[in-house]
Amino acid sequence: MSSEIQKFDVLVIGSGLAGCIAAITSADHGRNVLIITKTEELMSGNTPYAQGGIIYTGEEDSPQKLKKDIMDAGDGHCWEIAVDQLSNLGPKLVKELLIEKFNVEFDRTSDDNLDLTAEGAHSQPRIIHSKDHTGKAIHKAVIEVVTKHPNITVWNNHTAVDLLTLSHHSRNSLDIYKKPSCFGALVLNNATGRTFPIYAKYTVLATGGLGQIYLHTTNPIESTGDGIALAWRAGARCFNLEYIQFHPTSFYSEKETFLISESLRGEGAILIDNKGNSFMERFHELKSLAPRDIVARAIHQVMLETGHPCVYLDISFKNPNWLKNRFPTIYQSCLKAGVDITSEPIPVVPAAHYSCGGVGVNLNGRTSLRRLYAVGEVSCTGVHGANRLASTSLLECVVWGWTAGLDISKDTDDSDYFPDIFEWVDEDQYIDPALIVQDWLTIKNTMWNYVGLIRTRQRLQRAQQILRHLQTEIEQFYRKAQMTRSIIELRNGVQTAIAVTNATLEQRVNRGAHFLKE
Numbered sequence: 001m002s003s004e005i006q007k008f009d010v011l012v013i014g015s016g017l018a019g020c021i022a023a024i025t026s027a028d029h030g031r032n033v034l035i036i037t038k039t040e041e042l043m044s045g046n047t048p049y050a051q052g053g054i055i056y057t058g059e060e061d062s063p064q065k066l067k068k069d070i071m072d073a074g075d076g077h078c079w080e081i082a083v084d085q086l087s088n089l090g091p092k093l094v095k096e097l098l099i100e101k102f103n104v105e106f107d108r109t110s111d112d113n114l115d116l117t118a119e120g121a122h123s124q125p126r127i128i129h130s131k132d133h134t135g136k137a138i139h140k141a142v143i144e145v146v147t148k149h150p151n152i153t154v155w156n157n158h159t160a161v162d163l164l165t166l167s168h169h170s171r172n173s174l175d176i177y178k179k180p181s182c183f184g185a186l187v188l189n190n191a192t193g194r195t196f197p198i199y200a201k202y203t204v205l206a207t208g209g210l211g212q213i214y215l216h217t218t219n220p221i222e223s224t225g226d227g228i229a230l231a232w233r234a235g236a237r238c239f240n241l242e243y244i245q246f247h248p249t250s251f252y253s254e255k256e257t258f259l260i261s262e263s264l265r266g267e268g269a270i271l272i273d274n275k276g277n278s279f280m281e282r283f284h285e286l287k288s289l290a291p292r293d294i295v296a297r298a299i300h301q302v303m304l305e306t307g308h309p310c311v312y313l314d315i316s317f318k319n320p321n322w323l324k325n326r327f328p329t330i331y332q333s334c335l336k337a338g339v340d341i342t343s344e345p346i347p348v349v350p351a352a353h354y355s356c357g358g359v360g361v362n363l364n365g366r367t368s369l370r371r372l373y374a375v376g377e378v379s380c381t382g383v384h385g386a387n388r389l390a391s392t393s394l395l396e397c398v399v400w401g402w403t404a405g406l407d408i409s410k411d412t413d414d415s416d417y418f419p420d421i422f423e424w425v426d427e428d429q430y431i432d433p434a435l436i437v438q439d440w441l442t443i444k445n446t447m448w449n450y451v452g453l454i455r456t457r458q459r460l461q462r463a464q465q466i467l468r469h470l471q472t473e474i475e476q477f478y479r480k481a482q483m484t485r486s487i488i489e490l491r492n493g494v495q496t497a498i499a500v501t502n503a504t505l506e507q508r509v510n511r512g513a514h515f516l517k518e
Helices: 017-028 063-073 080-101 134-148 173-177 226-234 292-306 320-326 328-336 392-408 433-450 457-478 485-506
Strands: 006-013 033-036 152-155 158-165 182-189 195-205 244-251 270-272 311-314 346-355 358-360 372-374
Touching (some): 006 017, 006 182, 006 226, 017 033, 017 134, 017 152, 017 195, 063 080, 080 392, 134 152, 158 195, 226 485, 244 292, 372 392, 433 485, 457 485
Parallel strands (some): 006 033, 006 195, 195 372
Antiparallel strands (some): 158 182, 244 346, 311 346
C-alpha cells in the first residue's frame, strides 16, 4: 500500500444535509469520519437552496395520512416499506435531531407553537419552516455540529475522481471473484492538482443532484451528477433516473434562474397566463396546488397556447409587510431582478429541480456494492416513486442519513480488507476551457430539448446518439488531461446524461414526472 494513502473508517463524499447527518451519526458512535466536498465551503449543494420547509406533523395528522399523500404524489410507483419508514421515523427525527439536538430556529406562532404551512399535494398543513430559507437554516446548524465534532475531519476543495473497487483497482487479480465492494475513492486536491487514494471501511455518496445537465435548473453550479456517474462506473445499481422532477416555478429571466418556492402557492399564490387569467382549474381539482408534474406540464401547455415565453405567479394581493416577512429571500431576489412581488406577478417557467431516481439503496442506505452507501438526492430510496411530494427531500436526508450512519456503526461487510492498488499516473495535457464550455452546452441543450419535460422516442434516440459520440471524445481527452475539477465534472455530466437518457428510453409507461408523447 502506498504511503500516501489516507485511511478513515468512513469517507463521506458531499457536505449536504444527508451527508452531514450520516457523518455525525457514525462519528457519535466512535467512527473516524472524513467529509470531502469539491467546493471551497461546506455550505454547498442543494440543501441551502431548499426554501419551503420540512415535513413535521400537522394538528390532525398521522403517519398514515402522510404516507397516502406521498404515495399519491409518487403516482403509484413508491416503495411502500420506504414510505412507511419516512412517515413513521421522519417527524420523530426532526424533533430529536433538528429541533432538540441541533437547535434549528424554525418559525413559531405568537403562542410559541411551530408555524405549520401547506404545500402542493399535502392534505393538510404539516410543513415547518424558517422564513423562506429553511434549508439554509438547517444546514447552518448542522455544519456547526460537524465542524466542532472531534471525530470528523473536513477537507474542502477536494473532488472525487472515481470510487475504489476490488474489480477495478486491486492489484490482486483474484479479487475479481470476491463480492463487488468499494473501499474508498481516488480524490483530486483542487488546489494542488494532486490525485491520491483515500481508503475507507465505508464510503457514503452524498453528492446531491444532477440539475446542471439541463439548460434550465434550480440547482447550484456544483450539481453536475457526480454521484450517479461515480456509482455507474463502479457498477452500483441505479434506477428511476427517468423521473426528473421539473419544478413548475423558477424565476424567468434571460440573465438568471432561481427557485420560486411552492410555499407561495401554499400561501395562496395563483398561476395566471400573460393576459392575467388563472388556468390551473382546467388541469386539476387542486388548481395551483396540484402535484408538481401536473403543474409543470400545465404551464408548458399554456406557454404553447399563448406563444408567451413564461406564465406568472401572483401573490401581490397579500399584505406587503406580511410578504416581505414570510418570503424575504424571494422578495429580495425578485426585487434585485426587477420584480416587486408585493405589487406585480412573478414571471415563472419550469426548470429541472430534483432527481427522484438515483443510486438504489435499502432502508439503511446500502447500495448494491458492499461497503458503499448513498444518501440524499443522489440515492433512490423508493420514497419518491415517479414524483416527489413537496418538502419530503430534506426529511429523506435526515432519515436515511441517520439510518446509514447507524448501520455503518455496526461495522460489518468485511470492512477491514484493503488491497494494494495500481499507482495513479498524472497526465499534463492542457485542455482548452472553450472545449469544456461547448461540451457542457451540448449536454444541457440536448437534455433540455430531447429529454426534458415532454419526451418523444425520436428525441430520446437523437439524444442518445449525440451524447454517446460526445462521451467518446470527452473520455479521450480526459485520459490525457491535466486533472482538474472542471474536466472531472464534464466527464461525470455526460455519463449521468447518458444514464438518464437510457433509463428514459426504457420506460414505456407515462407516470409521474415521465411523460412520453407518442
